Amino acid sequence: MSSRRIDLHLISDATGETLNSLARACLSQYEGIAAVQHRWPLIRSRFQLDRVLDGIEHEPGPVLYTLTDRSLRAELESFCQRLGLPAVSVLDPTLDMLTAYVGTASAGKPGRQYVLDxxxxxxxxxxxxxxxxxxxxxxxxxxxxxxxxxxxxxxxxxxxxxxxxxxxxxxxxxxxxxxxxxxxxxxxxxxxxxxxxxxxxxxxxxxxxxxxxxxxxxxxxxxxxxxxxxxxxxxxxxxxxxxxxxxxxxxxxxxxxxxxxxxxxxxxxxxxxxxxxxxxxxxxxxx
CATH class of the missing domain: 3.40.50 (Rossmann fold)
Structure with missing residues (x-):
């Protein structure tokens, strides 16, 4: 049986391991789907994001991202909207829930889970x-x-x-x-x-x-x-x-x-x- 090919873009301002694990877990639930994963780690500047946007335009597909910089997020979301592509910030629901529960906003710093502690x-x-x-x-x-x-x-x-x-x-x-x-x-x-x-x-x-x-x-x-x-x-x-x-x-x-x-x-x-x-x-x- 032939597989349906999709391009999936994983964009992160850190190493991207969170997105890689999430994508692997989700894609394993679909049979007949051949997902080509485009990994874009350490995206922290407009120059780096421009390279990502070129890649999405060349090989369009759904976008999963973890970006903390508000301007980069806005630019990515606007770009995907123009192309009619879904874009999901995968950490937002969890961060929103924790913020509501603890009453304190998140730090919003990329890669903080990888500090040398x-x-x-x-x-x-x-x-x-x-x-x-x-x-x-x-x-x-x-x-x-x-x-x-x-x-x-x-x-x-x-x-x-x-x-x-x-x-x-x-x-x-x-x-x-x-x-x-x-x-x-x-x-x-x-x-x-x-x-x-x-x-x-x-x-x-x-x-x-x-x-x-x-x-x-x-x-x-x-x-x-x-x-x-x-x-x-x-x-x-x-x-x-x-x-x-x-x-x-x-x-x-x-x-x-x-x-x-x-x-x-x-x-x-x-x-x-x-x-x-x-x-x-x-x-x-x-x-």
Whole structure:
């Protein structure tokens, strides 16, 4: 089935990440639409806006924007109106609601969410931590983690850890290897330990792709226990049993995006913290 092509212009006076995320979330709800996204970040002057207007005129389409400068907003809205194109300031409804509730107008400064504050440096520190403690590295430093992820090879531990780091969370991840006991440092950890698991078929496909990417010979791939269905099944069962025996909650990542897995990790961390504050054993059921 052929797709309908549209041009979508995303105009921001900051990095444009807010618009990119919003556009991605909204466009995913439409089938048969091929959206060409034109990203225009860091638009803060009339000269820069003129370049954007030329682009919109050349490839007309809906406009989503986050501009705080009133004169630039007025010029963009007037231009789109003349071309008969919809233009939406995506932050306005939320800012209006907050202003009405708190009784204070917003600062109206572009890129203010990216200032070098404590939260920014916490995210950078968390990213450095993940790099140093990925795949079982830096064993002693694992005790400094905010959360520890365990699971068999290729069960999304690393990408989930990096996503969490972008939220300022220090996530260590440790592989569970068949026949090898988990590191003794886990017995001393005073932070939540969470297992990640995945369906056998999905894991085999991911591992097969991984072997192809690193150039493993075809015969080696075909014979590898790494992707043998029975071996993979035994590996996953052993990992689940270990987590159950240790009281570690387990997340099945088979049909979850990295974002969804990370969100569930954060929820389990919050549950762990509540239970510890209440004096209960800080473990929880598998979600």
């Amino acid at each position: 404590a939260d920014y440096f916490r995210r950078i520190d968390a990213m450095h931590y993940v790099l140093a403690h990925d795949d079982g590295q830096g064993e002693e430093g694992i005790l400094e983690a905010d959360v520890i992820l365990v699971g068999v090879s290729r069960s999304s531990k690393t990408p989930t850890s990096f996503y969490l780091a972008n939220r300022g969370i220090k996530a260590a991840n440790i592989p569970l290897i068949p026949g090898v006991p988990p590191p003794a440092v886990l017995d001393r950890a005073e932070r939540p330990i969470i297992g990640l698991t995945i369906a056998v078929e999905a894991l085999i496909e991911i591992r097969r792709h991984r072997l192809s990417m690193i150039g493993a010979p075809r015969t080696h791939v075909a014979e590898s226990a790494y992707i043998d269905p029975e071996e993979v099944k035994r590996e996953l069962v052993a990992a689940k049993r270990l987590c159950a025996a240790r009281g570690w909650p387990v997340i099945d990542v088979t049909r979850r995006s990295i974002e969804e897995t990370a969100t569930t990790v954060i929820q389990l961390m919050e549950t762990w913290e509540r239970r510890r504050a209440e004096g209960a054993r800080p473990t929880g059921p598998s979600p």
